[in-house]
Amino acid sequence: MPDGKTRSVPSSPPTQRVISIVELLAAGPGPRTSAEIADGLGLNRSTAGTILAALAERGWVHRLPDLSYELGPALAALGRQSSGTGDRAWLERELERLGDRVDCGAALTTITLDHLEFLAVTRDRYTVGIESGARIPLLAPAGAAIIAHWGSARQQDWLHTRGPERRAEYREVLATLRATGFCAWRLESDSLPNARVLSEVADHLADQPASKELRGRVLAQLAAIGGSAYDRAAFDREGPLPVSYISAPVFDGGGHAVMELQIGPLRDEVTRVERRRYLAELSAAARRIGEGLESASSRRP
Secondary structure, eight states, X not given: OOXXXXXXXXXXXXXXXXXXXXXXXXXXXXXXXXXHHHHHHTXXXXXXXXXXXXHHHTTSEEEOTTSEEEEOHHHHHHHHHHTTTSOTHHHHHHHHHHHHHHTSEEEEEEEETTEEEEEEEOOOTTOTTOOTTOEEEOOTTTTHHHHTTSOHHHHHHHHTTSOGGGHHHHHHHHHHHHHHSOEEBOOOTTHHHHHHHHHHHHHHHTTOGGGHHHHHHHHHHHHTOOOOBOXXXXXXXXXXXXXXXXXXXXXXXXXXXEEEEEEEOOEEEEOHHHHHHHHHHHHHHHHHHHHHHHHHHHHOO
């Protein structure tokens, strides 16, 4: 096991160098500069800098304002995945609480490599085909609240999971999430009928193991059922607006976006007062979950 002490990795192959850097950062006790990492591992400083830049682009490490490095959100998400995300019962309780307060469905998801996993889901008439533990291919705009806070290379990968016709819009979605902490999506005229059909199909396929791949594609389409995204000014204007979903990131104690919290009003007319209440409840729930993650982590042996 890594002990944080200076070590040497002579003639280490490229993969071993990457592993050694990640292990050194994981050993603590705090962030390290590129020079400290290179010297601690006996690596060429230029080589260490190149590896760190590549890791940062993918969210495996995070560069701080003082140019030191710590483990990044992608590794944090994988760590929670490998540990089963702790006791999920409390996550389900938080989601039920949120769903009751906003009177609509809610979902909590995380990203594991190229998939989106549903950690907790409330049951409503439009999400009967989605259950806790379901995994779907990561296709934009799903997971936007997490991706917005990851490296630019990871964001580009995410944008290219869809065709070029909506990439500019999804790029703006990422910018909106970074600037405001949320993103809201319009409800199109055909969204509700499509949601009902896709939910019923996914629910029907749930008991057919041979249809697992097809069900994953159906769920991916269901997760992207919303229309175009609102910008902040449009969402806060007077008068009722059609709203399908609103999402926000959940940050861990290190400030890494590790989950996406989403509610689905799926209503043709939502007043500004109601929209502001949705945002307040969503933000409060995201904070509680983030704080709960730290509490759960501190209780682990």
